Amino acid sequence: GIQVEQSPPDLILQEGANSTLRCNFSDSVNNLQWFHQNPWGQLINLFYIPSGTKQNGRLSATTVATERYSLLYISSSQTTDSGVYFCAVSFSSNTGKLIFGQGTTLQVKP
C-alpha cells in the first residue's frame, strides 16, 4: 500500500526561525493535504495541494507530484506554530479517503 513518510519527526526552533518539513509518498496521488494539530488536539487544514505551490501568510507548500514529495515551509516561526504537522495523501479519485503520515512535532521556543 501507499507509504507516507514525514521528516524530521521532531523539530525545536527559536521564535523567528524558518523551517522546512518534508513529506515523501510511495505512489502517485491525486490529493495531498497538510494539517496542523494544535496542542489542544484540534486539526486544522492548512493546504490542499496535490501539485504546485501555495502560500498562506507565513506558510507555504510545494508538491512535486512527479518526484513524490511535498514540502511545508514555515517562515518567521511563532510559538503559536507549535504542534504536530501532518501530511496526508489519497490515491483514490472516488472516495477521497486520506492516508496520514506519522507527523512532525514542532516546538517553537520564545
Add this chain to the structure above:
Amino acid sequence: NAGVTQTPKFQVLKTGQSMTLQCAQDMNHNSMYWYRQDPGMGLRLIYYSASEGTTDKGEVPNGYNVSRLNKREFSLRLESAAPSQTSVYFCASSVGGSNYGYTFGSGTRLTVV
C-alpha cells in the same frame, strides 16, 4: 456555521460496554470519515462514507460499525468496547472525491477500562 460537530467530547467505558459516537456536519458535504489517533501515531481510517447511503471499511475497521443516517450525520458504534479501542476519535467531512480538503471535528477522547 458549526462545521463538524462530534459528541461526546470525553467518555469512559468499561470493557464490554457499547456506545455510539455521533458526528454531524452542516456544510452540505457528501463524504464523511471516522479516524482514530493513538499516541505518537498519525490518524488511521476506520470507516468512511463516500456519499449518502454508502459506507466502506478503512484501515482498521474491526470492532466498529457505522451508520450514515442522512447526508449530515455519520455515527460510529462500538458494540463491545475493548481496552485496545482507547483512543481519540476524529470525524471529518469533505465535499467529495479527491479535489477538496477535509474539515475535522474536535475529537472524542475515549478511554476503555
